[in-house]
Amino acid sequence: MTVSSVENSVDSASPLSRLAPLEAILFDIDGTLCDSDPFHYQAYREMLPEIGFNGGVPITQEFYAEFISGKHNEDVATFLFPDDHQRGIKFTDDKEAMFRRLAKDKMQAVNGLYKLKKWIEDRGLRRAAVTNAPRKNAELVISTLGLSDFFEFVILGSECEHAKPYPDPYLKALELLKVSKDHTFIFEDSVSGIKAGVAAGMPVVGLLTGNPEHFLMEAKPAFLIKNFEDPKLWAALEELDRKSGVTRSAA
Known part of the structure; x- marks a missing residue:
């Protein structure tokens, strides 16, 4: 490893090392546990032209990332149907049903998720899933991945006063886990989710599973990783172990 690589690893670890001893890790679901965004994107690509959105021209990946990905359906409904919110809600409900049909039995865990799961379980850390998705979607993903x-x-944005990007x-x-924000960090993949975590006072590790790097960086994550196998993540976790006095291997 070069000197610059070592320095980069140390820099990446720094935002998490101050959390020692670590108490909990919080996870978004869509795009974080599995790369489900392609199924959401496909549903919007097929359904929006049917209602004449954008003159019937299917939306682009960039449009989806900037205006839809990670946002709560209430906000998406208002964005798509500013003059008819109820129609917007009906549309997003139908879109979620299409997502579940498209994604059923096809979702795969983000690389390294089960390695990270074992690391968390070995250390007895608390954990929760925090999502803007409807409960049916959340339960489908979690059960499909064997994480029930x-x-x-499982905390839903719709069950809080405000959904992401608010910190609620x-x-x-x-509150439910009875842990401190000073000893907890978050995994997220969207601008909305990263903003929510940062607003809640915790470091957020962003995943580059679907959204452009420059979008995510604007939300101020602690650092970005490709997936849960990323050496930057494991350098940070090893540093946390060292500061916490944990001697077990992260492997």
């Missing part, structure tokens, strides 16, 4: 017994709580869902997770 892993998460202690992450603050509720801290």
